Amino acid sequence: MKNLIAMTCSIAALAAVTAAYSAEGKKDPAKEKQIKRGEHLVKAGLCGDCHTPKKMGPNGPEEDMSRMLSGHPASPELPPAPKLPPGPWMVMSDGGLTAWSGPWGVSFTRNLTPDEETGLGDWTEQNFLDTIRTGKKLGKGRALLPPMPVPGINNYTDDELKAIFAYLRTIPAIKNAVPEPIPPAPKPAAHAPAKP
Amino acid sequence: MAKRGRTSSVVAACALVWSTAHATAVQHQPPQKLSDTGLYRDAAAGTIAAGVRPYSPQYPLWSDGAEKLRWVSLPKGRTIDAKDGDAWRFPVGTRFWKEFSFGGRRVETRYIEKTGEKISEKIGEKIGKEAWIFATYVWDEEQREATLAPVATGLPNHVEIAPGVRHDIPSVSDCKACHEGAGRDSVLGFGALQLSSDRDPLAPHAEPLPAGALDLDALLKENLLKSAPPSWRAAPPIVAADNPRARAALGYLHGNCSHCHNDRDPVASVGLSFRAGFAMDARSGQPTLRTAVGVRSKFQMRGVSPDHCLRLAPGDVEHSAVLVRMGLRDGLSQMPPLGSKLVDTAAVELISDWVREGLPGAEVSKGPTHNP
Numbered sequence: 001m002k003n004l005i006a007m008t009c010s011i012a013a014l015a016a017v018t019a020a021y022s023a024e025g026k027k028d029p030a031k032e033k034q035i036k037r038g039e040h041l042v043k044a045g046l047c048g049d050c051h052t053p054k055k056m057g058p059n060g061p062e063e064d065m066s067r068m069l070s071g072h073p074a075s076p077e078l079p080p081a082p083k084l085p086p087g088p089w090m091v092m093s094d095g096g097l098t099a100w101s102g103p104w105g106v107s108f109t110r111n112l113t114p115d116e117e118t119g120l121g122d123w124t125e126q127n128f129l130d131t132i133r134t135g136k137k138l139g140k141g142r143a144l145l146p147p148m149p150v151p152g153i154n155n156y157t158d159d160e161l162k163a164i165f166a167y168l169r170t171i172p173a174i175k176n177a178v179p180e181p182i183p184p185a186p187k188p189a190a191h192a193p194a195k196p
Numbered sequence: 197m198a199k200r201g202r203t204s205s206v207v208a209a210c211a212l213v214w215s216t217a218h219a220t221a222v223q224h225q226p227p228q229k230l231s232d233t234g235l236y237r238d239a240a241a242g243t244i245a246a247g248v249r250p251y252s253p254q255y256p257l258w259s260d261g262a263e264k265l266r267w268v269s270l271p272k273g274r275t276i277d278a279k280d281g282d283a284w285r286f287p288v289g290t291r292f293w294k295e296f297s298f299g300g301r302r303v304e305t306r307y308i309e310k311t312g313e314k315i316s317e318k319i320g321e322k323i324g325k326e327a328w329i330f331a332t333y334v335w336d337e338e339q340r341e342a343t344l345a346p347v348a349t350g351l352p353n354h355v356e357i358a359p360g361v362r363h364d365i366p367s368v369s370d371c372k373a374c375h376e377g378a379g380r381d382s383v384l385g386f387g388a389l390q391l392s393s394d395r396d397p398l399a400p401h402a403e404p405l406p407a408g409a410l411d412l413d414a415l416l417k418e419n420l421l422k423s424a425p426p427s428w429r430a431a432p433p434i435v436a437a438d439n440p441r442a443r444a445a446l447g448y449l450h451g452n453c454s455h456c457h458n459d460r461d462p463v464a465s466v467g468l469s470f471r472a473g474f475a476m477d478a479r480s481g482q483p484t485l486r487t488a489v490g491v492r493s494k495f496q497m498r499g500v501s502p503d504h505c506l507r508l509a510p511g512d513v514e515h516s517a518v519l520v521r522m523g524l525r526d527g528l529s530q531m532p533p534l535g536s537k538l539v540d541t542a543a544v545e546l547i548s549d550w551v552r553e554g555l556p557g558a559e560v561s562k563g564p565t566h567n568p
Binding site: 074105117118122123124126127130134136137138139140141142145177178179180181182183191 | 369373374456462463465466467492494495496497498502526527528529530533538539541
């Protein structure tokens, strides 16, 4: 496992170094600085708390860095969230903090790695900014769900969000198809009444 | 002298800032009442003003069964640049209205207007850029007047349109989610294909053309289009397709999905385009066929291997993510993600039939060729 983590860290470091070079192969100090800034913001902003799966360590659950920021694991599938009795308790999470249940239904944290098929690999910087600024997926889709702290993250400047995105492009791509969110009370969709 | 000059510059800068803010405020504030937008000659009687023309796209956007009326007003003597058949450029001063009724009662009228560069009277400089303003007016109980809805929030759950289902009046942010795109005007449903005089008889929910409507033919005859291809007169654009069902299906997806899923706007990064081509090879050229049919979907259907989740799976309705999502109204995975709370049953049937029978890889139902 240690070897795997060491290898993952090496790949991440290599990716970060590669991304900090210009198309001509020259070192790009500005890009390097931006990526470092993004890394700082991601770590200080605790993105991994919810977006990195956990493993059990000597002191309880800890982030599994071999799956850094890859979102809720596609498998094994979780059983349905238990129903809470009426009262003040409203929100639950799984032990990994990657699946959350509340009045909005069940949400699963997204894969933020640059994997093309299951992560943000096909996103552009503009897609990322549009998503955070509007609180809607790609700026046009469904609303981002709790516990994603959109109002807080929206305090970042455009440059800070661009730095976060630049850093996310440098972390290892991990293939992990996160399940879609589950609505609170599954019921048949309403259909339009037939017209005479 | 130098000091005076500097002081003058500071004053001028302050004036510019003040004027810009002031002009922007004026420029981007729609009237409080619908009757002040220029739609009516006589608002109380509901008489439409001179120069305001009705129109009707052949593939209308599904709006939960709302009856809709649409009007456009072009500034006098100005024309639409039709060089790009998919994205016309409108002159400053262009205004559009769309009225929504449910059960015969008017509920809301949406309004967009293209505003332009303004010259500050104070400093004589250009301030402000071309922009579109968006507004929604909510009709009163007496159906006499409509008042501007809250810009930031709209009016969620405003009126019941089916048992237990209530219609939302959109916020401006909701309007922009669909209307705004990269480097194009914020108009939907008013282009060469949508206004073609060769209308699709199988288009779901198509309405008859209102009297005096502006369609492509009328726009050409009245010289309201510039840079329009001469071929549009003899051969009005239609969706290039193998058969009538495919034409209607591709047209529906164009009218209902391509404002987000196209190859020009930021969402183009996901590589899915429903923009219907009308001057290309019917089978291989259509963006929908290239980017959706047999292409793996990022949408994860529960209990289905990701390898078997396709955007449109030939012959397989249940593994076609587009259809699965069209059939949802859960507020999470549904398509479209906003603006609809009722499944468009007619469209789901049309697309299902097309997927079962008409896609490449499935048994093709041969019909007359509509490739122009």
